[in-house]
Amino acid sequence: MSQLIWNGLFVGSFYALVALGYSMVYGIIKLLNFAHGDLYMLGAFSGFAMLGAMGGLVKSSSLVALFVVLILTMVATGLSGVVIERVAYRPLRGAPRLSLLITAVGASFALEYGTRIVAGPNPKVYQVRLDGTALHVLGALITWQQLALMAVSIVLMVALNLLITRTRQGRAMRAIALDPKACLLMGIDVDKVISRTFFIGSALAGAAGVMAGGYYGKIDFLMGFIIGLKAFTAAVIGGIGNIPGTMLGGLLLGLLESFGTHFVGGQWRDVFAFGFLILFLTVRPTGLLGERVTERV
Amino acid sequence: MSAGKGATVQDPPVKPVKGRGPTFVTRFLESRHLGWAGLAIGLLAPFVIATPYAMDVMTSAVVFVMLAVGLNIVVGYCGLLDLGYAAFFAVGAYTSGVLSTELKIPLLATVPAVIVVTVLAGVIIGGPTLRLRSDYLAIVTLGFGEIIRITANNLSITGGPSGIYGIPGLFGDATSSQVVFYYAVLLIVAAAVLLAARLGRSRIGRAWRFVREDEDAAEAMGINTYKVKLAAYIAGAIWGGLAGVLFAAQLSAISPASFTFLQSALVLMAVVLGGMGSTPGVVLGAIVISLLPEVLRGLADYRFFAFGVLLIIVMIARPQGLWPHRSRER
Amino acid sequence: MxxxxxxxxxxxxxxxxxxxxxxxxxxxxxxxxxxxxxxxxxxxxxxxxxxxxxxxxxxxxxxxxxxxxxxxxxxxxVSRTFQNLRVFGEMSVLDNVRAGTHLWLRQRVVDALLHTPRYRRSEREGTEEAHKWLDFVGLRGDRAGLVRNLPYGEQRRVEIARALARRxxxxxxxxxxxxxxxxxxxxxxxxxxxxxxxxxxxxxxxxxxxxxxxxxxxxxxxxxxxxxxxxxxxxxxxxxxxxxxxxxxxxxxxxxxxxxxxxxxxxxx
CATH class of the missing domain: 3.40.50.300 (P-loop containing nucleotide triphosphate hydrolases)
Structure with missing residues (x-):
């Protein structure tokens, strides 16, 4: 029982980390960034490449190496997110929503198969594998590595929340989410804030990618597809566009899956999660913490 | 960098204005004889090349045309993004495959059941989600596509990962000649294309376009946008399901690997590339997309990457597609 | 009322x-x-x-x-127009007005698929109705072309004609x-x-x-x-x-x- 809860929370913190980028971008420009899951994949691969470049250094102190790689990867995926926004989404701002969604699918495709061209079609195995001693807490088996990864996730999420609620940057983001035109008139550089949002969201996804690589050990160019869908599900459960809601949604989805897997069987895990997505959209489309909005005609 | 800064928020999409008058070529391209010309090309193709391999490729292309035309109803006419279209393809293929092998009946006899099942699937998935904002639909359909694929992978009646084999041909015997089968498929698909085009030019077809253009204004004119969207979704489901029957007949074996997101994305690519809402455009787009791998055999790795980039470029530079829908009336 | x-x-x-x-x-x-x-x-x-x-x-x-x-x-x-002009910009003027006929046009899907006489009759009726109301509002300009190519004042007329075609x-x-x-x-x-x-x-x-x-x-x-x-x-x-x-x-x-x-x-x- 407590093992199930722990597993759920652990996986859920990954979902939450990826879902945050989804949610932030959606909150600000109302775009479902299909390429977001692929930034997670990109993070895993760039982490893989960096670890490879560091070579022997890695062996001696794997956790430190992974931490350095984590930071560098976040910068790299963050910049990729900015580039994608600049090249694929910005020219279409104000265009019909359908065009934007299709572009996002295109961006996702380009990232996946671009990675495939560079890294090859076969899965890669991380040089660093985080497995180690386990400790028993309330009957659950918890490894130190899991604890470390979860701590990183939590630190990142808390930092993000502070950024959004306490800083000028965060205020600008929230303002743009409400009314981009008014922000323009108020002298806020909307383009710059949107770029930053993409940077932060993508960096978080990249971080999750590296951590997943280090934890699960195996990565491939399509790994972002399912996690992207899961992240979206998490965002919807919590209330898309709502930051604390999204974190909650991620954890909840992790728990649901953990229990679902236990009771229905692992092969039905994804069916279970997406079934929940559809159920949630039907019953409460605004999510647990989302607000009801009356759309103006 | 700073040139268009800010202004981009409000700028309407840039669409090129067509200033040219009707030339002979454009008049032909818009004439109703075009469909006959296309059918003639399809009918004559086996006289040019009829190797078993070529027949196989051509048959696949024609089936793909049917898929694209079906998705065009949903995406092109009604403006709803369906990213799990392969799910209906799968539902159709599996329904006919399971029924024909279990009951030992010809595939054609399963068509009524296929229609019932795909309509049901359309209602189940479209019913709850079509009330929501359209971008939610996109991702829910994506999830639905996965659900169907995983389900097929895990059930015993669908044969699990290895799928179903030994599916009889359209008329009961799997041994009929490839050329005959090609002609049968061609005629069925031609009819499907014609019917889809006719739907587009009718009261319901116009309603779909009104919904795509402006849901509020459509509602104000008495169009129940929810029902109309559901109708488009169901129509798309039927076309996709029937394409699945043809697919099962062609391969006589189906497995979950044929119904991935990649398949859905390729159909979407054909619709977008050809021109959303434009029947000739979509048919052409489907043929191009399905024949491209044959032409660019050595570049398989780059193909999907190029597709992705192409999607972005088309949306930015030419959102109406290569062969746009004729919005002027004669 | x-x-x-x-x-x-x-x-x-x-x-x-x-x-x-x-x-x-x-x-x-x-x-x-x-x-x-x-x-x-x-x-x-x-x-x-x-x-x-x-x-x-x-x-x-x-x-x-x-x-x-x-x-x-x-x-x-009940029929209405909108404060900030809501015409179907990417459709022809005639199609815009045909939107008003949606509620009363007698045409079923089967008619459209098979092009029955009823389909032809109803399409003709819809087109005539559209022309009638465009005449009524005094539209100047191309009726077969896209609405968004018309000047603002004419687009307003199209919107009113559309509302009237609802009868x-x-x-x-x-x-x-x-x-x-x-x-x-x-x-x-x-x-x-x-x-x-x-x-x-x-x-x-x-x-x-x-x-x-x-x-x-x-x-x-x-x-x-x-x-x-x-x-x-x-x-x-x-x-x-x-x-x-x-x-x-x-x-x-x-x-x-x-x-x-x-x-x-x-x-x-």
């Missing part, structure tokens, strides 16, 4: 409409006026089903339609004169009268006082979501509450006189 009873609408605590009651009789032209933000468009959106009112009743021909979806209300014989009993016009020049306004005035002569009741939101005073049978004045006057134009024009609403409480004599001029200025035109 239309009865609105004690209508209330709030957006997260802000009362956009606060206890509004008014009616439109058959063949009547009723204008709804008031300062910006008085709740006119919100009230229209409630009547046509785009907003769900927080409280109150809306009846059409005696049947309660409160909170029903817009298409159902349209099917009861409504009640037509709601939301600021039809906005953005029109002097000549176009005069034509609009004439058009509104001709619509009324067809026996169609009209509810009109308009800021152009000249037009309102000239054309209306009755004027309803809103301020802060509340109705402050309801009566024939002459009576409303002289109502001190109306003048105050447009000017504020502290207006001095000269300003009131100026306002009177503005509100009443229509007479000369």
């Amino acid at each position: 239309l009865e609105v009873e004690d209508l209330r609408l709030s957006f997260g605590g802000v009362l956009a409409v606060d206890g509004l009651s008014f009616g439109v009789g058959a063949g009547e032209i009723v204008s709804v006026i008031g300062p910006n933000g008085a709740g006119k468009t919100s009230a229209f959106n409630c009547v046509t089903g785009f907003y769900k009112p927080t409280a109150g009743r809306i009846r059409i021909d005696g049947a309660d339609v409160t909170g029903r979806r817009p298409s159902l209300i349209a099917s009861r014989g 409504p009993k009640l037509l709601l016009l939301d600021e039809p004169a906005a953005g029109l020049n002097h000549g176009e306004k005069a034509e609009l005035l004439d058009l509104i009268r001709r619509i009324r002569d067809l026996g169609i009741a009209i509810a009109l939101i308009e800021h152009d006082m000249g037009l309102v005073m000239e054309v209306s049978d009755r004027v309803v004045v809103l301020n802060f979501g509340r109705e402050i006057a309801d009566g024939p134009p002459e009576q409303v024009r002289a109502d001190p509450a109306v003048i105050e609403a447009y000017l504020g409480r502290d207006a001095d004599e000269a300003e009131i006189e100026a306002a009177r001029e503005e509100v009443g200025g229509a007479r000369g035109e």
Whole structure:
């Protein structure tokens, strides 16, 4: 029982980390960034490449190496997110929503198969594998590595929340989410804030990618597809566009899956999660913490 | 960098204005004889090349045309993004495959059941989600596509990962000649294309376009946008399901690997590339997309990457597609 | 024809409409006026089903339609135009007007698939109807081309023609004169009268006082979501509450006189 809860929370913190980028971008420009899951994949691969470049250094102190790689990867995926926004989404701002969604699918495709061209079609195995001693807490088996990864996730999420609620940057983001035109008139550089949002969201996804690589050990160019869908599900459960809601949604989805897997069987895990997505959209489309909005005609 | 800064928020999409008058070529391209010309090309193709391999490729292309035309109803006419279209393809293929092998009946006899099942699937998935904002639909359909694929992978009646084999041909015997089968498929698909085009030019077809253009204004004119969207979704489901029957007949074996997101994305690519809402455009787009791998055999790795980039470029530079829908009336 | 009873609408605590009651009789032209933000468009959106009112009743021909979806209300014989012009820009002018025929055009899917005589007949009928209403509103310009290629004033006409092709009993016009020049306004005035002569009741939101005073049978004045006057134009024009609403409480004599001029200025035109 407590093992199930722990597993759920652990996986859920990954979902939450990826879902945050989804949610932030959606909150600000109302775009479902299909390429977001692929930034997670990109993070895993760039982490893989960096670890490879560091070579022997890695062996001696794997956790430190992974931490350095984590930071560098976040910068790299963050910049990729900015580039994608600049090249694929910005020219279409104000265009019909359908065009934007299709572009996002295109961006996702380009990232996946671009990675495939560079890294090859076969899965890669991380040089660093985080497995180690386990400790028993309330009957659950918890490894130190899991604890470390979860701590990183939590630190990142808390930092993000502070950024959004306490800083000028965060205020600008929230303002743009409400009314981009008014922000323009108020002298806020909307383009710059949107770029930053993409940077932060993508960096978080990249971080999750590296951590997943280090934890699960195996990565491939399509790994972002399912996690992207899961992240979206998490965002919807919590209330898309709502930051604390999204974190909650991620954890909840992790728990649901953990229990679902236990009771229905692992092969039905994804069916279970997406079934929940559809159920949630039907019953409460605004999510647990989302607000009801009356759309103006 | 700073040139268009800010202004981009409000700028309407840039669409090129067509200033040219009707030339002979454009008049032909818009004439109703075009469909006959296309059918003639399809009918004559086996006289040019009829190797078993070529027949196989051509048959696949024609089936793909049917898929694209079906998705065009949903995406092109009604403006709803369906990213799990392969799910209906799968539902159709599996329904006919399971029924024909279990009951030992010809595939054609399963068509009524296929229609019932795909309509049901359309209602189940479209019913709850079509009330929501359209971008939610996109991702829910994506999830639905996965659900169907995983389900097929895990059930015993669908044969699990290895799928179903030994599916009889359209008329009961799997041994009929490839050329005959090609002609049968061609005629069925031609009819499907014609019917889809006719739907587009009718009261319901116009309603779909009104919904795509402006849901509020459509509602104000008495169009129940929810029902109309559901109708488009169901129509798309039927076309996709029937394409699945043809697919099962062609391969006589189906497995979950044929119904991935990649398949859905390729159909979407054909619709977008050809021109959303434009029947000739979509048919052409489907043929191009399905024949491209044959032409660019050595570049398989780059193909999907190029597709992705192409999607972005088309949306930015030419959102109406290569062969746009004729919005002027004669 | 239309009865609105004690209508209330709030957006997260802000009362956009606060206890509004008014009616439109058959063949009547009723204008709804008031300062910006008085709740006119919100009230229209409630009547046509785009907003769900927080409280109150809306009846059409005696049947309660409160909170029903817009298409159902349209099917009861109500048609509308939008404040910020909502035409189907990427479709032809004729197709735009055909949208109005959706509710009454007799054509089933089977007819369309098989191109039955009924399909041909109904398509012909729809096209004729579209041309008829485009003639009626006096559209100048290409009917086969895209709407977005027409000048603004002509697009407004297309929107009105579309609403008329619905064959409504009640037509709601939301600021039809906005953005029109002097000549176009005069034509609009004439058009509104001709619509009324067809026996169609009209509810009109308009800021152009000249037009309102000239054309209306009755004027309803809103301020802060509340109705402050309801009566024939002459009576409303002289109502001190109306003048105050447009000017504020502290207006001095000269300003009131100026306002009177503005509100009443229509007479000369």
